[in-house]
Structure formats: C-alpha cells, structure tokens
Amino acid sequence: MSLLYDEGQLAIAAETRKVLEARVNTKEMLALLEQQGLFHAPFWETAKQQGWTALALPEAYGGLDLTLVELGLIALQTGRTLAGAPFLTTSYGAARAVLDHGSEALKDAWLPRLASGEAIGAIAFAEGQEPVPALPTVTYAHGLLNGIKPSVSGGSQAHLAIVLASEAGTPVLVAADLTGAERQVFHTFDNSRCTANLVFQNTSATLLASGDAALQAALHVLALQSVVTAHEQTGGAEALIEQARDYANTRRAFGQPIGAFQSVKHRIAELYGLVELARANALQAAASEGQPGFLKVAAAARIQATEAYDTAARDCVQVHGGIGVTWEGGLHLHMRRSRTLAVEQGNLLFWEDVLVDQLTGEMA
Amino acid sequence: MSDIEAYSERAREWLQSVAGEFGGAVRKGLSDAENLALGRRYLKARFDAGYAGINWSPEFGGQGLTHIEKVAFEAEEMKFSMPSGFFGISLGMPVPILMKYCEDKAFAKERVLKALQGEEIWCQLFSEPAGGSDLAGLRLRAEQDGNGWKLNGQKLWTSFAQYSDYGVIVARTDPTVAKHKGLTYFWVDMKSPGVEVRPVKLAAGDHMVNEVFFDDVRIDDSNRLSPVGGGFSVAMATLMIERYTATDSAGFGPHLDLFISLAKETKIGGKPAIEDGRIRQQIARNYAMRNGLDAITARAMLMMRAGMEPGPEGSLNKLVSVRSRQKLSELAIDLQGTDALHYDDQASSKDDWQASWIGAPTGRIAGGADEMLLNTIAERILGLPQDHRPDKGVPFNQIPA
Structure with a gap:
C-alpha cells in the first residue's frame, strides 16, 4: 500500500466530510452527553447508507473489499465532526476477529449483518487497568461465559461481543451473541460511546482462539482498532487546530488579533506539528496492515495520535479563553472525546510498552 | 525495482566501493586540514563517478537529472559519513545562485566546475551581528565607487569562510528606504584586499563558523547578481534552493537504536534501564515522533516522483528532530551516570551522546x-x-535602534 492517497481515496474523504458536516452538529452532541447509553442515530444511519460499515470487509460477506486506509479516512472525518457512536471502530474490530478466527458458519452468521450495520459489534478484552489481561476474570466453560466485562465501548447497543476470557486457567478468545446478556449502563464523561458493563450469566459463546494465540489475536484486533482510532484522534485534533486558528485570527485583545502574539501563534504552530506527525504515522500504519512490523507502527500511530488529540484539546480550549470552557461552546466535547479515545483501545502506557517490546525484541 | 531504486542501489555500490578511502571509519582522529584535503579528493572522485551536480544542467558540468535523484543520492551518502561537509553550503546555495544569476556564463562555468570537483569553495555571507533571523536588518554597506562598489562592515556565522575562495554577499546599498528594499546581492573574491576572516570557536570546540570583516573591499559592478535594491528576493531564492534536501529524523544526532542499546547496557537502581518506565516512555515517544517524520519524508519523495509538490509538513523535520535529539542526548548522559563525564572533542554527533x-x-x-x-x-x-x-x-536609517 502506498503512503499517497489516490484520487478515489481523496474523493471518499471529501464526500465523507461533506455528508458528516451536513448531518452532525454540536447541539445534538451536547444533548447526548446528558443521556446514558444512547448514540446519535442520524450518524449511524448515515454510516450504513454510505456503506462505511461494509467498507473494509470482504465482498463475499457483503463488504466493499477496501482496506484499513479507506476506513482510516472515514474515521478521520468522523473524528473531525465528533461522530456520535463508536460502532465504526468496534464493529470493525469484532468483524475482523470473526473473519480471521471464526468458522465459516460464524462468518456467515455475523459478517453480512455487521457489514450492513444491522448488527453492532463490540470488543470486550479489558478489565480495569489491563487492556489485554493475561488471565481474565470472566470465565468460559462448556461453551458458556460467566462474569462481568467492565466498561465496554458500544456495550449498551452491541449484538455481538468478542470476549477475552479464561478457560481452566488458559486465556481464550470467544464470540458471544449478546441477545439476553445484561448490560449495566452508567454515567460516563462521553455518554454517546454507549459504554456498559456486560454481565454474562451462562451466555453461550463460540471459541475463536485459545492460549497464547488468543492473546495474540486480541492484541492484533486491538491494534487494528487502534489504527482506526488514531485516524479519528488525528481528525479531532485537526478540527481543533482550525478552530484555534480561526478564533486567534478574529478575537482581538490589546489592539490586535490574539494570533499575532507568539505565545498563541507558536502554540498553534506546535499543534500543527503534532497533527502532521499523527497523520503520517496513522496512514503509514494503515498502509502496513498485513505486513511484518504492523504492530510496531500501529503502536506508534496510537501514541502519536493520542498525544496530538490530548494536546490539541488542552491548547485549543486555552486559546479560546473563557468561551472555551462554556457548555454551549462545545469544545469540552473534544476534551471528553480525546480522553475517551485515549483509554478505549488500550491507553498510552500500554502502547508504549508494546512498542518498546517490539523495538527491543527486534534488536535482540 | 523502480528506476529510482536502481539509481539508489548503484549509488550505494559506488559509495561502498570508496568508503574505505573516504568514509567515517578512516576519518576518525583527522585534523580539520586533513579532513579538508580528504574532502577535496572525495569531491573529485564523486565528480568523476557522475554523482556531482546531479540535478544541474550538463552545460555546467551537472548530470541533468532531477532533485529526486539528488535527494536519493544524498540519503545514501549520509550513511557513509563522507567528508563532504566543507562543500555542503558551497554547492547547496552560492554556486547554484552563481549559475542562475551571473551574466558572465564562461566565468560561472569555470567556477562551477572547480567547485564541483572540490578545488574551490564558496561561502554565504548573509548573517551579521545585527541581522540573523532578521536578515533584512543587515548593515554591511556597499557604496558606489567609480564603476564598481566598495564594501564596509561585518558578517558573522559564516560557515567555512576560512576555507572559501569566493562568497556571495548581501549588502545595504540604500539606507534611506525600507529595510528589504535597500539590499543588493554580489559575489566577492575572498582573497580580495580588505577581507579578513576570523574563526569563531563554538561551544563544541570546533571552528566551522567565522566573523568576516570588510574594510574598503573594492568589487566590480559585474560582481552584482541582483538589480540594485533587488537583493532581498535573490537572498530568498538562495534559501529556497535547499528545499529538496535529504533529512534526518534523528536531527543529525545518534539513531534511536543507539539509545536502546545504551538502555540495555546501563542500570537504574540495580535493574536494566530498559525496564524502567521513564526510559521506555522516552523510547516510545521518540520512536513515534521519528517514525512520523520518516513517513512524511517518504510521502514527500513519492509525491515528487509523481510530479507533485510535497506538502508543507516537510518543514517540520528540523524543528522537531533537533529538539528531540537535544533532550534524548541529555537523558543518554543521565543514563551513563558519572561515566558520562568522559568527553572526546573529536567524537561525531551521529554516534556520541556528549557530542550530540x-x-x-x-x-x-x-x-x-x-x-x-x-x-x-x-x-x-x-x-x-x-x-x-x-x-x-x-526607512532603514530611521528605525529606532
């Protein structure tokens, strides 16, 4: 895959941006913050209509056979507009787990529904501070899951969950139909992520991988989702730079636009650097899927994007002064989203360790 | 293999074939004079091998290729630590300007050929004590003198002036107009009476930069490379020539692999430093940052090959990479504890943390x-x-001091 977008890819990006800007707005996103477990229905309808749900899945299962590069381009645009649901990422991760590790029957059962967007997928690996626990507390025995997976993104709405569990002291990756599973919804700082605890009580599930292979599979799915998320984070940061720039060009103080003060303009110029580094890393990681070293560049993309979005959220609010901290101004939506995305697919601390392990392993 | 990859491979083979004569390994411990002499021989060999003036017109002894081949060659050359440093500025900016703006083409061609073969060196006399970042604030005067000009004033930070045969210089010809508008661009023979070069010793102990004094230095009007008062735009053009040049995401400091090796060899609290979270975080952050810069560079190369203009993000490399090199070098010194206090003035910033x-x-x-x-x-x-x-x-002469 090339590091250069072709015309078709650029057209996807432009069209996505146009559609999203017409259908997503700050006011509706603000309203979602005050409701638990709900998502922005017009966004998800748009994603289905536009075929974004099918984008990176194989044609044989109703997909469009495109790649992580195109999905990344969509995610970048959703990041810009603060898309009101996490499912593009979570359904993709779930679909990839089924595609890469599931039986034909499982693929037939789930992939066409995930591709159409009729079904929503979620990833349930993390338990508290461990993004990929070596021995999860959720158990799997005789085809049944028991236990609680806490704080699953998309959990309140998902139909399918890919769960990292333990079977007699061995990690296993399984696919669980969530029909009938209990979901505990609670208040989060970014409610449209549909975060919920998944409570399994003899929930039937299908084995995908076992032992070390289960952990490797989980890490790979997380890496794929991380690359999608890195694009989303880059998009959010990009939108924030533009807002900071526009505000600094119009807001006047001490007789000149505040953007003429170096403390402000240099802050925004530094953000530009962070965003371009994040963008370059994200594209390179997407283009490296399926190649040796993917985990390394996925980790790098994740780290750089998290730094870019966090910093952009922090600094853009600062450039805006008082107006930046109002509810109505909506910049806190990006603050909330930046921190949510930062922890959803494994936090910075986790990916830093993954990256260093890859780098030192390479040299050993 | 694409044409450009084949080109790079041929270049690599040639560089490898002469590395034993000119490369980093044989340069260790050489004095500046010895390095310069070796550099002149290297430039001659490079010229004979067809890797000089890669994107310059054959009319001036160049290869008539594009900046893509030029950057590809530079990227390979950089890996061998060849003694080309003394000639980098000369061939990077002043000589291309001479080719473009000097009306006496026969004279220009003679100079270009000698510069390409390492026989002559050109310097760039821009910065002054009162004008570095603010280039247009420079004060060195050029006053009309018969049918020529007389230069008086001082330049500063002029790299390799002590080895230079010629220089290009921006001077103030009219102090009564706004600062950008009163400048004129010339070339000057550095051996002219009244030119005095004094090396400035930098913090690292080297003498690469100089202050250059001009005391009634007489030049002909044919030395003029811009319209009178039109020097600033030629100066800007000079700085734009180097837009397409090989970059280094390590900021011309050590590669991250060397830091990782150091972290494996050293200990914090009795445990390997590579297991320490503070060290791991810096490795991870620096890797991500450098990987981003490398991806930007790789994308720019692809764009150039596709006939597109690379994006402005290429300008980030120097800003981001050198800052990170500085901090990582500090951390590398910390990692060595008091062992770090050993210091070698001659060490290379590419593989020595103290030098970096x-x-x-x-x-x-x-x-x-x-x-x-x-x-x-x-x-x-x-x-x-x-x-x-x-x-x-x-007007320049009314700007409050």
Missing part, C-alpha cells in the same frame, strides 16, 4: 531558529497574523 548534546543548540539556531520556524508555520501554513513589527515600512 553539546552541538544540539547550534542545530536549533543555525539555518532558521526554532522560533522562526514556528513563525513560518503559523504565518505561511496556518494563516495566522505576522508579529507586530515596528520597523515595517520605516
């Missing part, structure tokens, strides 16, 4: 200080306002 650390500030200042680069990004790329400039539009 002490030279890093120069990298953050020379060729565009961090603050100027940030201003450029803010103003040119993002469209933010210019700084408040009290000297704007004011």
Whole structure:
C-alpha cells in the first residue's frame, strides 16, 4: 500500500466530510452527553447508507473489499465532526476477529449483518487497568461465559461481543451473541460511546482462539482498532487546530488579533506539528496492515495520535479563553472525546510498552 | 525495482566501493586540514563517478537529472559519513545562485566546475551581528565607487569562510528606504584586499563558523547578481534552493537504536534501564515522533516522483528532530551516570551522546531558529497574523535602534 492517497481515496474523504458536516452538529452532541447509553442515530444511519460499515470487509460477506486506509479516512472525518457512536471502530474490530478466527458458519452468521450495520459489534478484552489481561476474570466453560466485562465501548447497543476470557486457567478468545446478556449502563464523561458493563450469566459463546494465540489475536484486533482510532484522534485534533486558528485570527485583545502574539501563534504552530506527525504515522500504519512490523507502527500511530488529540484539546480550549470552557461552546466535547479515545483501545502506557517490546525484541 | 531504486542501489555500490578511502571509519582522529584535503579528493572522485551536480544542467558540468535523484543520492551518502561537509553550503546555495544569476556564463562555468570537483569553495555571507533571523536588518554597506562598489562592515556565522575562495554577499546599498528594499546581492573574491576572516570557536570546540570583516573591499559592478535594491528576493531564492534536501529524523544526532542499546547496557537502581518506565516512555515517544517524520519524508519523495509538490509538513523535520535529539542526548548522559563525564572533542554527533548534546543548540539556531520556524508555520501554513513589527515600512536609517 502506498503512503499517497489516490484520487478515489481523496474523493471518499471529501464526500465523507461533506455528508458528516451536513448531518452532525454540536447541539445534538451536547444533548447526548446528558443521556446514558444512547448514540446519535442520524450518524449511524448515515454510516450504513454510505456503506462505511461494509467498507473494509470482504465482498463475499457483503463488504466493499477496501482496506484499513479507506476506513482510516472515514474515521478521520468522523473524528473531525465528533461522530456520535463508536460502532465504526468496534464493529470493525469484532468483524475482523470473526473473519480471521471464526468458522465459516460464524462468518456467515455475523459478517453480512455487521457489514450492513444491522448488527453492532463490540470488543470486550479489558478489565480495569489491563487492556489485554493475561488471565481474565470472566470465565468460559462448556461453551458458556460467566462474569462481568467492565466498561465496554458500544456495550449498551452491541449484538455481538468478542470476549477475552479464561478457560481452566488458559486465556481464550470467544464470540458471544449478546441477545439476553445484561448490560449495566452508567454515567460516563462521553455518554454517546454507549459504554456498559456486560454481565454474562451462562451466555453461550463460540471459541475463536485459545492460549497464547488468543492473546495474540486480541492484541492484533486491538491494534487494528487502534489504527482506526488514531485516524479519528488525528481528525479531532485537526478540527481543533482550525478552530484555534480561526478564533486567534478574529478575537482581538490589546489592539490586535490574539494570533499575532507568539505565545498563541507558536502554540498553534506546535499543534500543527503534532497533527502532521499523527497523520503520517496513522496512514503509514494503515498502509502496513498485513505486513511484518504492523504492530510496531500501529503502536506508534496510537501514541502519536493520542498525544496530538490530548494536546490539541488542552491548547485549543486555552486559546479560546473563557468561551472555551462554556457548555454551549462545545469544545469540552473534544476534551471528553480525546480522553475517551485515549483509554478505549488500550491507553498510552500500554502502547508504549508494546512498542518498546517490539523495538527491543527486534534488536535482540 | 523502480528506476529510482536502481539509481539508489548503484549509488550505494559506488559509495561502498570508496568508503574505505573516504568514509567515517578512516576519518576518525583527522585534523580539520586533513579532513579538508580528504574532502577535496572525495569531491573529485564523486565528480568523476557522475554523482556531482546531479540535478544541474550538463552545460555546467551537472548530470541533468532531477532533485529526486539528488535527494536519493544524498540519503545514501549520509550513511557513509563522507567528508563532504566543507562543500555542503558551497554547492547547496552560492554556486547554484552563481549559475542562475551571473551574466558572465564562461566565468560561472569555470567556477562551477572547480567547485564541483572540490578545488574551490564558496561561502554565504548573509548573517551579521545585527541581522540573523532578521536578515533584512543587515548593515554591511556597499557604496558606489567609480564603476564598481566598495564594501564596509561585518558578517558573522559564516560557515567555512576560512576555507572559501569566493562568497556571495548581501549588502545595504540604500539606507534611506525600507529595510528589504535597500539590499543588493554580489559575489566577492575572498582573497580580495580588505577581507579578513576570523574563526569563531563554538561551544563544541570546533571552528566551522567565522566573523568576516570588510574594510574598503573594492568589487566590480559585474560582481552584482541582483538589480540594485533587488537583493532581498535573490537572498530568498538562495534559501529556497535547499528545499529538496535529504533529512534526518534523528536531527543529525545518534539513531534511536543507539539509545536502546545504551538502555540495555546501563542500570537504574540495580535493574536494566530498559525496564524502567521513564526510559521506555522516552523510547516510545521518540520512536513515534521519528517514525512520523520518516513517513512524511517518504510521502514527500513519492509525491515528487509523481510530479507533485510535497506538502508543507516537510518543514517540520528540523524543528522537531533537533529538539528531540537535544533532550534524548541529555537523558543518554543521565543514563551513563558519572561515566558520562568522559568527553572526546573529536567524537561525531551521529554516534556520541556528549557530542550530540553539546552541538544540539547550534542545530536549533543555525539555518532558521526554532522560533522562526514556528513563525513560518503559523504565518505561511496556518494563516495566522505576522508579529507586530515596528520597523515595517520605516526607512532603514530611521528605525529606532
């Protein structure tokens, strides 16, 4: 895959941006913050209509056979507009787990529904501070899951969950139909992520991988989702730079636009650097899927994007002064989203360790 | 294999074949004079092998290829630590300007051929004590003198002036107009009476830069390379020539692999430093940052090959990489504890943390200080306002000191 977008890819990006800007707005996103477990229905309808749900899945299962590069381009645009649901990422991760590790029957059962967007997928690996626990507390025995997976993104709405569990002291990756599973919804700082605890009580599930292979599979799915998320984070940061720039060009103080003060303009110029580094890393990681070293560049993309979005959220609010901290101004939506995305697919601390392990392993 | 990959491979083979004569390994411990002599021989060999003036016209002894081949060759050459440093500025800016703006083509061609073969060196006399970042604030005067000009004043930070045969110089020819409008661009023979070069010893102990004094230095009007009062735009053109040049995401400091090796060899609290979270975080952050810069560079190369203009993000490399090199070098010194206090003046900043650390500030200042680069990004790329400039539009001789 090339590091250069072709015309078709650029057209996807432009069209996505146009559609999203017409259908997503700050006011509706603000309203979602005050409701638990709900998502922005017009966004998800748009994603289905536009075929974004099918984008990176194989044609044989109703997909469009495109790649992580195109999905990344969509995610970048959703990041810009603060898309009101996490499912593009979570359904993709779930679909990839089924595609890469599931039986034909499982693929037939789930992939066409995930591709159409009729079904929503979620990833349930993390338990508290461990993004990929070596021995999860959720158990799997005789085809049944028991236990609680806490704080699953998309959990309140998902139909399918890919769960990292333990079977007699061995990690296993399984696919669980969530029909009938209990979901505990609670208040989060970014409610449209549909975060919920998944409570399994003899929930039937299908084995995908076992032992070390289960952990490797989980890490790979997380890496794929991380690359999608890195694009989303880059998009959010990009939108924030533009807002900071526009505000600094119009807001006047001490007789000149505040953007003429170096403390402000240099802050925004530094953000530009962070965003371009994040963008370059994200594209390179997407283009490296399926190649040796993917985990390394996925980790790098994740780290750089998290730094870019966090910093952009922090600094853009600062450039805006008082107006930046109002509810109505909506910049806190990006603050909330930046921190949510930062922890959803494994936090910075986790990916830093993954990256260093890859780098030192390479040299050993 | 693409044409350009084949080109790079041939270049690599040639560089490998002469590495034993000119490369980093044989240069260890050489004096400046010995390095320069070796460099002159290397340039001659490079010229004979067809890797000189790669993107210059064959009319001037060049290869008639594009900047893509030029950058590809530079990227390979950089890996061998060849003694080409003395000639980098000469061939990077002054000589191309001479080719483009000198009306006496026969003279220009003679100079270009000698410069390409390492026989002559050119320097760039731009910065002054009162004009570095603010280039247009320079004060060195050129006054009309019969049918020529007389230069009086001082230049500063002129790299390799002590080895230079010629220089290009920007001088103030009219102090009564706004600062950008009163400048004129010339070339000057550095052996002229009245030119005095005094090397400036830098913090790292080297003498690469100089102050150059001009005391009634007489030049002909044929030395003029711009219209009278039109020097600033030629100066800007000079700085634009080096747009397509090989970059180094390590900021011309050690590669991250060397830091990882150091972290494996050293201990913190009795445990390997590579297991320490603080060290791991720095490795991870630096890797991500450098990987981003490398991806930007790789994308720019692809764009050039596709006939497109690379994006402005290429301008980030120097700003980001040298700062990170500086901090990583500090951390590498910390990692060594008091063992770090051993110091070798001759060590290379590419593989020695102390040398990298002490030279890093120069990298953050020379060729565009961090603050100027940030201003450029803010103003040119993002469209933010210019700084408040009290000297704007004011005749040079009325700007408050």
